Amino acid sequence: MYEADLAIIILWTLLSVYSILGAIDFGTGFWSMVYANHETLAGKIANRFLSPTWEVTNTFLVFLVVAVMVFFPKAAFSFATAMFVPVTLILVLIVLRSSLMVFSHSFEKYSKLLRIVSGITGLLVPMLLIIVLPITEGGFISVVDGVETLDLGKVFSSPTIYAYMLFGLASELFLSALFLADFSRELGSEDTYIIYRRNALFLGPVALLMAIVALGVMDPAASWLMANLQDKLLLFMISLFCFILGYSALWWSLRNEKNVGWPRFAMIAIVLQYGIASFAYGSAHLPYIVYPIMTVTDGFTTVETFRTLLIVYAAGVAVLLPGFLIFWNVFLKNRSLIREE
Amino acid sequence: MDTVVLARMFFGSSLAFHIIFATLAIGLSLMIFIFEILYQVKKDNNYAIMAKRLTKGFAILLGVAIPTGTIVGVQLSLLWPGFAEIVGQVIAVPFQIEIFAFFLEALFMSIYVYAADKLPRYLRLISLFFVMFGATASAVLITSANTWMNTPAGFSVADDGTIYNVDPWRAFFNPSFFVSSWHVVITAFATGACVVAALAGFKLLRRKAKHQEFGYYRKGLYVSLVVAAITGTLMMFSGHSSAVMLHEHSPEKLAAAEGLIATQANAGLTIGGFVNPDTLEMEYGLEVPGALSILAGGTFDTVVKGLEEFPRETWPPFYTHVLFNLMVGLGSLMFGIVLFALFMWWLYKRKQSVQLPKWLLWLVVSLGPVSILAIEFGWIFSCSGRQPWTIYGVQRVTNAATRADYVGELYFLFVILYIVLAILTVVVLISYFKRHPLAKELETYGGKNHV
Ligand code: HDD
Ligand code: HEM
Ligand code: HEM
Numbered sequence: 001m002y003e004a005d006l007a008i009i010i011l012w013t014l015l016s017v018y019s020i021l022g023a024i025d026f027g028t029g030f031w032s033m034v035y036a037n038h039e040t041l042a043g044k045i046a047n048r049f050l051s052p053t054w055e056v057t058n059t060f061l062v063f064l065v066v067a068v069m070v071f072f073p074k075a076a077f078s079f080a081t082a083m084f085v086p087v088t089l090i091l092v093l094i095v096l097r098s099s100l101m102v103f104s105h106s107f108e109k110y111s112k113l114l115r116i117v118s119g120i121t122g123l124l125v126p127m128l129l130i131i132v133l134p135i136t137e138g139g140f141i142s143v144v145d146g147v148e149t150l151d152l153g154k155v156f157s158s159p160t161i162y163a164y165m166l167f168g169l170a171s172e173l174f175l176s177a178l179f180l181a182d183f184s185r186e187l188g189s190e191d192t193y194i195i196y197r198r199n200a201l202f203l204g205p206v207a208l209l210m211a212i213v214a215l216g217v218m219d220p221a222a223s224w225l226m227a228n229l230q231d232k233l234l235l236f237m238i239s240l241f242c243f244i245l246g247y248s249a250l251w252w253s254l255r256n257e258k259n260v261g262w263p264r265f266a267m268i269a270i271v272l273q274y275g276i277a278s279f280a281y282g283s284a285h286l287p288y289i290v291y292p293i294m295t296v297t298d299g300f301t302t303v304e305t306f307r308t309l310l311i312v313y314a315a316g317v318a319v320l321l322p323g324f325l326i327f328w329n330v331f332l333k334n335r336s337l338i339r340e341e
Numbered sequence: 342m343d344t345v346v347l348a349r350m351f352f353g354s355s356l357a358f359h360i361i362f363a364t365l366a367i368g369l370s371l372m373i374f375i376f377e378i379l380y381q382v383k384k385d386n387n388y389a390i391m392a393k394r395l396t397k398g399f400a401i402l403l404g405v406a407i408p409t410g411t412i413v414g415v416q417l418s419l420l421w422p423g424f425a426e427i428v429g430q431v432i433a434v435p436f437q438i439e440i441f442a443f444f445l446e447a448l449f450m451s452i453y454v455y456a457a458d459k460l461p462r463y464l465r466l467i468s469l470f471f472v473m474f475g476a477t478a479s480a481v482l483i484t485s486a487n488t489w490m491n492t493p494a495g496f497s498v499a500d501d502g503t504i505y506n507v508d509p510w511r512a513f514f515n516p517s518f519f520v521s522s523w524h525v526v527i528t529a530f531a532t533g534a535c536v537v538a539a540l541a542g543f544k545l546l547r548r549k550a551k552h553q554e555f556g557y558y559r560k561g562l563y564v565s566l567v568v569a570a571i572t573g574t575l576m577m578f579s580g581h582s583s584a585v586m587l588h589e590h591s592p593e594k595l596a597a598a599e600g601l602i603a604t605q606a607n608a609g610l611t612i613g614g615f616v617n618p619d620t621l622e623m624e625y626g627l628e629v630p631g632a633l634s635i636l637a638g639g640t641f642d643t644v645v646k647g648l649e650e651f652p653r654e655t656w657p658p659f660y661t662h663v664l665f666n667l668m669v670g671l672g673s674l675m676f677g678i679v680l681f682a683l684f685m686w687w688l689y690k691r692k693q694s695v696q697l698p699k700w701l702l703w704l705v706v707s708l709g710p711v712s713i714l715a716i717e718f719g720w721i722f723s724c725s726g727r728q729p730w731t732i733y734g735v736q737r738v739t740n741a742a743t744r745a746d747y748v749g750e751l752y753f754l755f756v757i758l759y760i761v762l763a764i765l766t767v768v769v770l771i772s773y774f775k776r777h778p779l780a781k782e783l784e785t786y787g788g789k790n791h792v
Contacts (some may be wrong), residue, residue, distance in 0.1 A: 052451035058407055059443045062414050066436050069418050073429020080422040084745035091415055092758060095408040099762060102404025106397070106773040147744045302430045308509040309437055316441035323448045323471075330452050330460075 003307075004300040007071040008286070010313075014067055016278040018060050020175060020271060022129070025050070025057040026122040027176025029101065031196075033119025036112065040191045045184050051105070052331050058098060070309060075289045075299030082141045082148040082290075083132070086155075090128045097121040123169070130168035134160045138291035139221025148293065160219045167210035171274075174203035178270060181250075182263035190259055197250055197261055204247050204270075208240075211277070224291065228284035235280035242273035345742040348420045351752040352413075353724065357717055358759045359413050362406035364716055367480055367526070368533015369399045370473040375568060377469055381462065387557050390782050395537070397777075398770060400454050405766055407447075412755075420748075424731050424741035428486070430504045431496045432512045435485040442482060446475025477526055484522040485513050487723070492517040492590045493732050520586040524579045528672075528719070531576045532712040534569035535675060538562055538682075539709030542702045553783050562705070566683050569708070573676040580672060581636065588637035591733070592646040594726040597657040598665040599633055600626075601647045608633040608645040613666060616659040657726045664722035671715035678704050678711070 032046035069076045080087075097118045104114035135141065140155055141148055155161055181196035218226055229236075246269025253260040287295045300306075373395050380388035418425040428436070449471035452460070460468070489495075495512030496504055541562035545555070587595040595601075600616040600623045601608060610633040614626020634643040648656050682705050689697060727733055731741040 052455045055403070055407060055447035055451060056444065058411060059440065059447050062411055062443065063440045065415050065418065066440055069425050069429045070433035070437055071429070073426045073433075076418050076429060077422045077426040080418045080425065081743055081745050084419055084743060085747050085751070087415060087419060088751045088755075091412050092754065094411060095758065095762070098408040098411075099404045099765070102401060103765060103769045106401055107769045108776060109772060149746075301433065302504060302507045304507040305430055305433050305509050308434055312434055312437050312441075316438065316444075320441060320444050320448075323445060327448045327452060331455070 003303055004296050007300060007306060008289075008296045011064075011067050011071055012278075012282040014060075014064050016275055016282075018064050019278065020274060021057050021060055023126060023172040023175040024179045025054055025176075026097075026126050027172040028180060029054075029097065029122035030119050030173065031176060031180060031199075033115050035195075036115055038195075040195060041184070041189045042180075042192045042195050045187060045189060045192050046180060048187075049180070049183055050101070052327075054098065054101065056327075058094075061094075071301055071306070072289060072296070072299035073301050075294045078148045078294055079290055082150045083135070085150070085152065086128060086131065090125060093121045093125050093128070097125065123172070126168045126172045127165040130164050131155070131161050134158075134164050134219065134222070136285070136288070136290045137219065137222035137225050138288075139219045141290065141293065143293065158219060159217045160214070160222075163210065163214040163217045167207070167214045170203060170207040170210045174200060174207040175270065175274075177203055178263065178267055181261075182267045185263050193261075193263070194259060197259075197263065200266075201247075201250060204243070208243060222291070225284060228286075229281070232280040232284050235276055239273045239277040239280065242269045242276065246270040246273060344744060344748050345739050347748045347752055348742045349738065351748060351755065352416055352420050353721065354752075354756065354759065355409070355413050355416055356720065356724075358763075359406070359409040360716060360720060361713060362402050362409060363480070364529045364532050364713070365402050365536060366399065366406045367473075367476045367529040368531070368536065369395055369402070370469070370476050370533075371530050372533050372537050372565065372568065373399065374466075374469045374473050375564065377466060379564065381466065385560075387560055387783075390557070390779070391561055394774070394779070394782070396454060397773065400450075401766065401770055401773065403450065405762055409762075410443075419745075420743050421731065421741045422743055424736065427504060427732065427736060431507055431509070432486050432489045434509045434513050435482040439479050439482040442475045442478040444475075446472055446479065449475065477529075480525055480529060481522040484525045485515070485518050488517040488521045489513070489515045490732050491521075491594075491723070491727055493735050498735060516590045517586050520579070520582045524576075524583045527572055527576045527579050528712075528716060531569055531572040531675075532716060534565045534572055535679070535708040535712040538565035538569055538679075539706045541565060542705030542708075545697065546699065546702050546706070554779050557779065557783065563686070566679055566686070566705075569679045570683055573679050576672070577676055580669065584636050585638070588643075588645065591726075593648070593651050593655070594657060594661070595637065596646055596648045596651075597659065597661045597726060598722070599645075600659065600662045601633065601645060602649055604644060604647040604650055606634060606642045606644045607631045608637075608643075608647075610636060611662075612670075615663060618659060655729060657728050661722055661726045664718050664725065667718040668715050668722055671711050671718065675708055675711045675715060678708055 028046045028050050032043050032050060035043035035046065037043070068079075100114045100118040100121075104111045104118065107114060135150070135155070140151055140158075142151060143149070177196050177199035181193050181200055184190070184192035184196060215226075215229070246266040249266040249269060250261040250263065252262050252265070287297065289296055289299050301309075373392050376388045376392040376395065379385070380392060417428070449468040453465065453468040453472060489512055492515050493512075494515040495508040495510070497506040498504060538561075541558045544558045545562065584595070587598070599608075600611060600614070602616075607630070609628040609630045611623050611626035611628045614623050616622070617624050631641045633645055634641050637643050637645050682701060685697070685701055729737055729739075731738050
C-alpha cells in the first residue's frame with residue numbers, strides 16, 4: 001500500500017531529525033551543567049543555545065508522538081499498552097528537566113542545584129528513549145490474554161538494551177559537543193571551540209564503537225533484523241565513510257586559520273552519517289513497526305485522514321518556514337547577544 | 342482499585358494541572374499584548390514595565406505548561422489507547438495542526454523573551470501577536486478534539502469496529518465546535534485579566550507602597566478590570582450559547598446537569614441541591630420555575646428532555662449538577678465582582694478619593710482563584726458529563742482505557758510530582774519578583790517617561 005509507505009517514510013524522517021535535535025538539546029543541557037563555572041564561555045554558550053531552543057525541540061518530541069498516533073493509530077494502540085511504564089517514567093524525567101531548567105534562570109538562590117538536577121535528568125532521557133528501538137525488534141513484548149505486555153525483567157537484564165543505552169549516551173554527548181564546537185566558532189569564541197573540539201574528538205570513536213557493539217549483541221529474537229541489515233551493507237559503508245570524513249575535518253585547516261578544524265563541515269558530515277545509518281536501519285526494520293505483532297500496513301490510519309494530513313503538513317511547513325528563518329537569524333547567527341551576557 | 346477508574350483519575354489530574362498553566366498562558370499573552378500596545382500608543386513607560394514583568398512570569402509558567410502539556414499529549418495514547426486508535430483515524434487533523442501552533446508560539450515566545458530589548462518596535466508587537474495567536478489557536482484546536490468527543494461526527498463504525506466513511510473536516514467542525522471553542526477562548530481571556538487584576542489588587546493592599554509604585558499598580562488594576570469586564574460580558578453570552586448547544590446536541594448532559602428526570606415544557610432551573618439517586622427527586626435545591634426552558638430555548642414552552650428519555654445505564658453521574666452549578670455560580674460571581682469593582686472605582690474617582698477600601702481590594706484579589714476554579718469545574722463537568730462514554734454513543738470509557746499494570750503506582754508518583762511542581766512554581770515566582778523589585782525597574786526606566 002503506497003500511502004502507508006509514504007507515512008512510514010515521513011514518520012521515520014521525523015524520528016531521525018528528532019534524534020539529532022534531541023541529542024544536541026539534551027547533551028547541551030549536560031555540558032551547560034559541567035561547564036557552569038568554567039573560566040571560558042563554555043557554559044554560557046551552551047546556555048545561550050539552550051534557552052531559546054529547548055521549547056522548539058520539546059515541541060518536536062510531541063510532534064513525533066502525535067505523528068505516531070495519527071499515521072499509525074493501531075500501532076499506537078498496541079505499543080502504548082506495552083510501553084506504559086517506561087514512557088511514563090520518561091515523562092517524569094522530561095518534566096523535571098524542562099521545568100527545573102526554566103526555574104534555574106529565575107531562582108538564583110538554588111540555581112546551581114536546579115541546573116545539576118536538570119543536567120542529569122537530561123542525560124538519562126535519551127538513554128531511555130532509545131530503548132524503544134530494541135524493544136520494537138522483538139523478544140520483549142508478549143501478548144498475554146490479548147494484552148500486550150512488556151517483559152520488564154527481561155528488559156533490565158538484556159545486554160542489548162544496555163548496549164543501546166550506551167550508544168544513545170555516547171551519541172548524545174558526541175553530537176552535542178560537535179555542535180557546540182561549531183556554534184562556538186560561529187560566535188567567535190575560540191577557547192570554547194577548543195574545549196568542545198577536544199570532547200568531540202574523544203567521543204566520536206566511542207559513539208562509533210558503541211554502535212557496533214549494539215549491533216553485535218543483538219537479541220536472538222531480532223535475527224530477522226540482522227539478516228535485513230546485512231543487505232544494507234553498502235549504506236552502512238557510506239555512513240562510515242561520512243564519519244571518517246567528518247571526524248578528520250576536525251584536523252583540517254587552511255594556513256591562515258588560528259585553530260585547526262572545520263567544525264561546520266564536520267557537523268554536516270556527521271549528520272549525514274547518522275541520517276544514512278538511520279535510513280539503512282529503518283528500511284531494514286520494514287515491514288514491521290513492532291516485530292512480530294504490528295506491520296506498517298496493519299497499523300495504518302484511514303486513507304482520508306492521511307490525505308488530509310498531507311495537506312496540513314504542506315500548509316504547516318509553508319507557514320512555519322519563515323518563522324524558523326527569523327528564529328535562526330535572531331539567535332543562532334547573532335554574535336552581539338553573547339557578548340552582552 | 343480498577344484500572345479504568347485509576348486511568349480516569351490519572352488523566353483528570355494531569356489535565357486539571359495542565360489547564361491552570363495553559364489557561365494562564367493564553368490569558369496572560371492577551372494582557373501582555375494589550376500592555377505592549379498601550380505602551381506604544383500612550384508612550385507611558387509603566388505599561389512597558391508591566392508587559393516586561395508579566396512576560397517574565399509568563400515564561401516561568403510556560404516552563405510548566407509545556408512539559409505538563411507533553412504529559413497529557415503522551416498520556417492520551419498511554420492511558421486511552423483505545424481512544425487514540427480512533428482519534429488517529431478520524432480526528433487527527435486538529436492534533437496535527439496544534440503542533441504547528443505550538444511551534445509558532447514557541448518560536449516567537451523565544452524571540453520575544455530572549456531578544457525583546459534588541460528588536461525593533463514592530464517586531465516586538467508581531468512576535469507577541471504570534472505568541473497570543475499560537476496559544477489561542479492551540480486551545481481552539483484541542484477543544485475541537487474535545488467537542489468531537491461530545492458530539493462525534495464525520496465517520497461511521499462497522500459492527501466489527503472498523504472505521505469507515507471518514508470525513509476529517511466534518512469531524513473537525515463537529516456540531517459543538519464553534520460554540521465550545523469560543524467559550525474556552527473567551528473564558529481563558531477573562532481569566533487572564535482577572536488574575537492580573539488580582540495581582541494588582543494584592544499589591545495595592547500593601548499600603549506602604551511608594552507613590553510611583555502606587556500609580557503603576559492602579560493603572561494595571563484599571564486596565565485589567567476593563568478587559569475583564571469586556572471579556573466577561575462576552576463570556577456570559579457565550580456560556581448561554583453553550584447551554585443552548587447542550588440542549589440541541591447533548592440533551593442527556595443538560596438533563597444531568599440540571600437533575601431533570603421528566604421531559605417537560607416550562608422546566609425549572611434548580612440552584613444548589615442534589616438528586617437523591619433512590620427517589621430521583623431533587624433535594625435541597627432552590628428552583629426557579631421555567632428558567633431552564635428559557636435558558637435552553639428562549640421561551641417558557643421549550644420542551645427540555647429529561648433523563649427518562651435515555652437508558653438509565655448511560656446516565657451521566659448526578660454530581661455533574663453540582664459541578665455545573667459551581668462553574669456557573671463562580672463565573673457569575675466573578676463577573677459580578679468585576680462590574681462592582683469598576684462601579685466603585687467610578688464612585689471613588691468622583692469623590693476624588695485615591696485609596697480603594699481594603700475590603701474591595703480583597704474582593705478583587707479573590708478574582709484570581711475564583712476564575713481558575715470556574716475553569717476547573719467547567720472542564721470536570723464537561724468531561725464527566727460525558728460518562729460513561731469517551732466518544733459519546735460510540736466508545737465507552739472501559740473500551741478506551743489502558744489495561745497496563747502499575748497505573749496506580751505511577752499515578753501516585755505523578756501526584757507527588759504535581760504537588761512539588763506547584764510549590765516550586767510559586768516559590769520561584771515569589772523569589773524572582775522579590776529579587777527584582779518593581780522599584781528598581783521604575784528607577785531604571787522611570788525618568789524617561791516619554792521615549
Ligand atoms: C471562567 C470560566 C467559566 C465561566 C465563568 C463560565 N464557564 Fe462554562 N465552561 C468553562 C468555563 C467557564 C470551560 C472550562 O471553559 C468549559 C469546559 C468545557 C468547555 O467547552 O468550556 C465550560 C463549559 C460549559 C458548558 C458545557 C459545554 C460542554 O460540556 O460541551 C456549558 C453548558 C457552560 N459552560 C455554560 C456556562 C454558563 C451558562 C455560564 C454562565 C455564567 C458559564 N458557562 C460560565
Ligand atoms: C482546553 C484545554 C487546553 C488548553 C487551553 C491548552 C493550551 C495549551 C497551551 C497554551 C500550551 C503551551 C503551548 C506552548 O507554548 O507550546 C499547551 C501545551 C501543550 N498542551 Fe495543552 N491545552 C489544553 C489541553 C490539552 C490536552 C487535552 C492535550 C493533549 C491531549 C494538550 C496537549 C498539550 C501539549 C502536548 C503541549 C506541549 C507542547 C509543546 O511541547 O510545546 N493540551 N497547551
Ligand atoms: C480539550 C481538552 C480535553 C480533552 C481532549 C479531554 C479528553 C478526555 C479524555 C480522552 C478522557 C478519558 C475518557 C473519559 O473519561 O471520558 C477525559 C476524562 C477526564 N477529563 Fe478531559 N479532556 C480535556 C480537557 C479536560 C480538562 C481541562 C479537565 C480538567 C480540568 C478534564 C478533566 C477530566 C476528568 C476529570 C476526566 C475523568 C472523567 C471521569 O472520571 O468522569 N478534561 N478527558
